[in-house]
Amino acid sequence: MISVLKWEQLLRHHVVTNHQKCYMSVFPKQYISAVFKKEKQKELVESGEDLKLVHIPIKPARNNDTSSVFHDDLISKYTNYIMRKGKKSLARELLEKTFENIKRTQLERYNLADAEEKEKIVTNPKLILHQAIANCRPLMELTPIKRGGVKYQVPVAVTENRSLFLAMNWLIQASKEKERNVHLPEKMAWELLDAAAGQGRVVKRKNDLHRQCEANRAYAHYRWG
Structure with missing residues (x-):
């Protein structure tokens, strides 16, 4: 049987290894940041850049990201x-x-x-x-x-x-x-x-x-x- 200390060492090694593979992020490199500002979304639609982002995976917006007009x-x-x-x-x-x-x-x-x-x-x-x-x-x-x-x-x-x-x-x-x-x-x-x-x-x-x-x-x- 594997001791509790050994299990902790294996678990720590597994977490560190996976963390390094993810490059300090939960999402892979091909994920792009979310565009949550209405002004920037309008610019993307007018320029036609929004069609290029249709099939690209997008990260979810953070908790403090908001599209409110009062946000600065x-x-x-x-x-x-x-x-x-x-x-x-x-x-x-x-x-x-x-x-x-x-x-x-x-x-x-x-x-x-x-x-x-x-x-x-x-x-x-x-x-x-x-x-x-x-x-x-x-x-x-x-x-x-x-x-x-x-x-x-x-x-x-x-x-x-x-x-x-x-x-x-x-x-x-x-x-x-x-x-x-x-x-x-x-x-x-x-x-x-x-x-x-x-x-x-x-x-x-x-x-x-x-x-x-x-x-x-x-x-x-x-x-x-």
Whole structure:
């Protein structure tokens, strides 16, 4: 008879082997991701690409995938970056309070502004978040590369996902570094408003990084060496 320990070892080996064969996924490589957005489905129908996907197996949509008009991929991702220890409801509550503070601040500015200035004031917190992240996204960053026993800080281009991650992470870090006697939603609202206006510490951090990349442009050829 096979002992319980032996059975556990065989079962673990079987699970690991099958997991490696599946390439860290339940679905094989020929499966494609589901298109659940109505806009993208309409584009596929208009271009005729939907006929090519008829006989291709499709993965089921994830639990957080939705075709609602109120869903925003950027806001959902920003909520995940705020989240700590899996407390997503708390992260959503903090972001909602941040939007509320932004809305109140912008409405106060709108009511006190002149007729010409009112047209320039944006009161939608979602648009302010999009603009703030767009203003904070870096184009280049420095990476250490060793050549001849010496490490050089080489400027390299940043991918789109990496740029998005850095912008969001910098905004959250800057919000946490301010006064501790002020709640996080208020501090984050200040940072987002400053970043949306092209000001603040996060925009300065991005500009400083670009200056460092410009100063180290002589080492750019080490990237392909």
